[in-house]
Amino acid sequence: MSEAPRRVLDVVDADLGYGELQVVFGVSLHVNAGELVGLVGGNGSGKSTILRAVSGMIKPRGGKVFLGSEDVTGLKPHDLALRGLAHVPMGRQLFGDMTVEENLSLGAYLPPARARRAEGFERVYRLFPDLQVKRRAAAGSLSGGQQQMVAIGRALMLHPKVLIMDEPSLGLAPLLVREVMHVIRSVADTGMPILLVEQNVTQVLRISERAYVLENGRLALEGPSAQLRGDPMIRRAYLGL
Ligand SMILES: Nc1ncnc2c1ncn2[C@@H]1O[C@H](COP(=O)(O)OP(=O)(O)O)[C@@H](O)[C@H]1O
Ligand SMILES: [Mg+2]
Structure with missing residues (x-):
C-alpha cells in the first residue's frame, strides 16, 4: 500500500474578504512535500487574498489553514514565520x-x-x-x-518548510520572466515546497507539478499541470490558442 503524500500546506474551504466584502468562496488547495504548485487566475480573482490568509495578514471568515498537521488558522504573520512559512511578497x-x-x-x-x-x-x-x-x-x-x-x-x-510567492514575474520583461521561472524551478528542485501565485498561466503550467485556476474567487479547475496545458478551456481563456 502506498502512503498518502505528506501535505505541508492545506487550505480547507476558505471564505475570505475585506470588511463586508467577500472575495474568496470555499477555496480548498494544498501543497505536498516537494511539490511546486501554481495558483493562477486573472487580475482581481483573489490570488493575493488567499496568500494573505495563508501568511496571516487577514483572518479567514470561514475555513481553515494547516501547516503540516497543525491548525494555524488566524495566527499572526510572525507566528507563521516561526513555524516555517516564508512569503516572497x-x-x-x-x-x-x-x-x-x-x-x-x-x-x-x-x-x-x-x-x-x-x-x-x-x-x-x-x-x-x-x-x-x-x-x-x-x-x-x-x-x-x-x-x-x-x-x-x-x-x-x-x-x-514552505515558500509562497506572489506574482514574481510581475513587471519583468519576457526574457526575465523565463529566467525567474527557471530560478523558481531550481529552488523547487532542492525539495522546497512552493505555492506560486501568478497571472502568467503559460509559464506556471510549464514549471509546476499541479495547478489551481481561480476565477472570481472560486476554483474553476485544478489538476496536474501537464493535463491543464491541454485543457480546452485553459487553452482558450489563458493560452490564446
Ligand atoms: N485591502 C482590500 N480591501 C478591499 N478589497 C480588496 C483589498 N484587497 C483586494 N481587494 C479586492 O479583492 C478582490 C481580489 O483581490 P486580490 O486578491 O488582490 O486579487 P488578485 O491577487 O488575484 O489580483 C478584488 O476585487 C480586490 O479589489
Ligand atoms: Mg495579486
Whole structure:
C-alpha cells in the first residue's frame, strides 16, 4: 500500500474578504512535500487574498489553514514565520540602498533562523552564485532577475518548510520572466515546497507539478499541470490558442 503524500500546506474551504466584502468562496488547495504548485487566475480573482490568509495578514471568515498537521488558522504573520512559512511578497520589496547581503540577512531575523545564518547564506549562494559575486553591491543596482533572486533568497534564509510567492514575474520583461521561472524551478528542485501565485498561466503550467485556476474567487479547475496545458478551456481563456 502506498502512503498518502505528506501535505505541508492545506487550505480547507476558505471564505475570505475585506470588511463586508467577500472575495474568496470555499477555496480548498494544498501543497505536498516537494511539490511546486501554481495558483493562477486573472487580475482581481483573489490570488493575493488567499496568500494573505495563508501568511496571516487577514483572518479567514470561514475555513481553515494547516501547516503540516497543525491548525494555524488566524495566527499572526510572525507566528507563521516561526513555524516555517516564508512569503516572497509582490513587487519584491527590497531595500535598494542596502547591500545584497544586508537584504538577505533580513530574512534571518527570527532567532531560530539567526542561529543558522551562515548555513542560510551558503544555501542561497550555492543556488544563486550571481548573488555571492554581488553580495556587497546595492540591491537596487542589480538586474530585475537578480533582484528577484534576492527576494527569494531572503525568504530561504528563514529555512522555511514552505515558500509562497506572489506574482514574481510581475513587471519583468519576457526574457526575465523565463529566467525567474527557471530560478523558481531550481529552488523547487532542492525539495522546497512552493505555492506560486501568478497571472502568467503559460509559464506556471510549464514549471509546476499541479495547478489551481481561480476565477472570481472560486476554483474553476485544478489538476496536474501537464493535463491543464491541454485543457480546452485553459487553452482558450489563458493560452490564446
Ligand atoms: N485591502 C482590500 N480591501 C478591499 N478589497 C480588496 C483589498 N484587497 C483586494 N481587494 C479586492 O479583492 C478582490 C481580489 O483581490 P486580490 O486578491 O488582490 O486579487 P488578485 O491577487 O488575484 O489580483 C478584488 O476585487 C480586490 O479589489
Ligand atoms: Mg495579486
